[in-house]
Amino acid sequence: MIASAQRSFIPPQATIWGLLLANGFLIALMLALAKAATSQGMPAITYAFWQTLIAGTLLLVCTQKRRSLLERRLTRYFLISGLTGIAVPNVIGFYLVTKLGAGFTGIMYALPPIFTFLLAASMGLEKRSGIKLTGLSIAVVACAWIVLQRHSEISSPNLxxxxxxxxxxxxxxxGNVYRSVAWPEDVKPMILAAGTLLASAATLGLFAGLTGTSIFPETTGLQLVGIVGIQGLLTSLTYLCAFELQRRSTPVFYSQLGAVAAVFGLLIGVIWFRENYSLTIWLGAFLVILGLRISNRRGVQTGAP
Structure with a gap:
């Protein structure tokens, strides 16, 4: 009865927005930790490998249906979800965060909404809406503006x-669209998050071997080990929230967590790394928020209950 009472006091939309904000903050924090680790010499692939391996193992230990990971119907889901949603984006993000800063790299996670919307609309998963497209377009144009500003502020940038x-x-x-379309029935988000993370770790480990990247760098000290451990814990929470958010919302709404992460990333960049951003960049961040607000003015479209 207590659980049902709690559910009645928390509207579904409040839960979804809470998951979106928490998820966005965790992503921004993960990028900041990645910069702290990779700037000390740890390769991006190595960092991403341990991040996903620790996180996946933690979730696997916490779940009660570990045998579900061995089901053949889930193997393809784990691999595609792990590659598109974790392995490829995170390796690139962890590498770029040392080159372009935590704030700029976070902006890259803000761009998926409009592309997700167009892809979902073309597949009939999302109703075509001029208001939604306008709001998302404002957010993406604002992100592009921030990119151009950062390009002019970085000395000797590499295109x-x-x-x-x-x-x-x-x-x-x-990945946003695939996870919703291929969402396995009767499988809890924790299982999907654990399998996706472990599949990503396996892929990253294989890639590290092919490229000759050591997963046990000799320069790794206690401080780096501590950062990686904290990152693994944060990653487990991040993807548990992410899969729960994906279950409750649409692919387009889910994709907006990148924009939330971008704004948090700018704040963390200023507070933690003492990065300096011009007024035009903060204006761009404001327009990102405004665009997403416009795109959601008709309410949140929820997914599976």
């Missing part, structure tokens, strides 16, 4: 870094 950054939203958009 390849910016091209690599665009791979992040592309992969995330594909």
């Amino acid at each position: 390849l870094w910016f091209a690599m950054g665009l791979v992040i939203p592309a992969m995330l958009s594909i």
